[in-house]
Amino acid sequence: MMWIFIVSDALTFAAFLIAYGFMRSISPEWPKQTKVFNMVLITFMTFVLISSSAVMAMAVAAARANRPKLAVQFLALTILGGLGFLGCQAFEWHNLIEEGARLTSNPWGVPQFSASFFVITGFHGFHVLSGVTILAIVAIRAALGKYSADQVENAGLYWHFVDVVWVFVFAFFYLL
């Protein structure tokens, strides 16, 4: 079931990224990302999300090995990574909004730039928030002894998917 959800959600993100590619290619110019974004922060966010994905894989391995206490510890670390990512994203949004970026306009060029930025990173950020909530529920259940390795595995699949989406966003929105 989780795989079906992931595939359908991937189609949504694919549509967003294709729409972004289309808007970018019909725009006469596109702002240079390194001049708009704090790339150190974006790289740190990528590092945090990839690391949390690795820790999540270890949580699944611990759950499969029937070591709930260790699984809860790994889950807590993953949640911490997710919260760190969200904190950085909130900071980035705050800075850009303060500089005048809006859904319909921005100081750096075509309005499509900020529109696609807010929609894509906003939608992804909402997924991270949902992931953190799901992981918190799974961690609490595991800590209470209502433990299921399949539950941890499914939460993990969703978390890795969120990471996969970020890999695309990082490459195509921030680097290209």
Place this chain on the structure above:
Amino acid sequence: MSEHHEQSENHEQHGLSYKTYIMTWVWLLVLTALALGLGYTNINEKLKAFLLVCTTLAKILVIAAMFMHLRYERVNLILITLAPLILAIIMFSFTFPETLGTATHVIRVR
């Protein structure tokens, strides 16, 4: 239920060690550094885009195969997960030819 059971047995059989996950994490960081380096190099934009697509695909393959354990899943499921990628390529090939040539039809909201 039987599917879950089958899945569990599969994972126990092919259980990955923590060391493997750490090595996968290191490889992902290396690929990220490579992508970041590409982003900052002044090479032909088309070549840069192609190389970025390659590093991105390599990264998602590593995540899917190692972290999501897709390499232990049935072939049908692996093929289903490729669907969004294939559909994205089709959608892109339908829309991209429209954008070739002079970009003149940008809609300014304000």
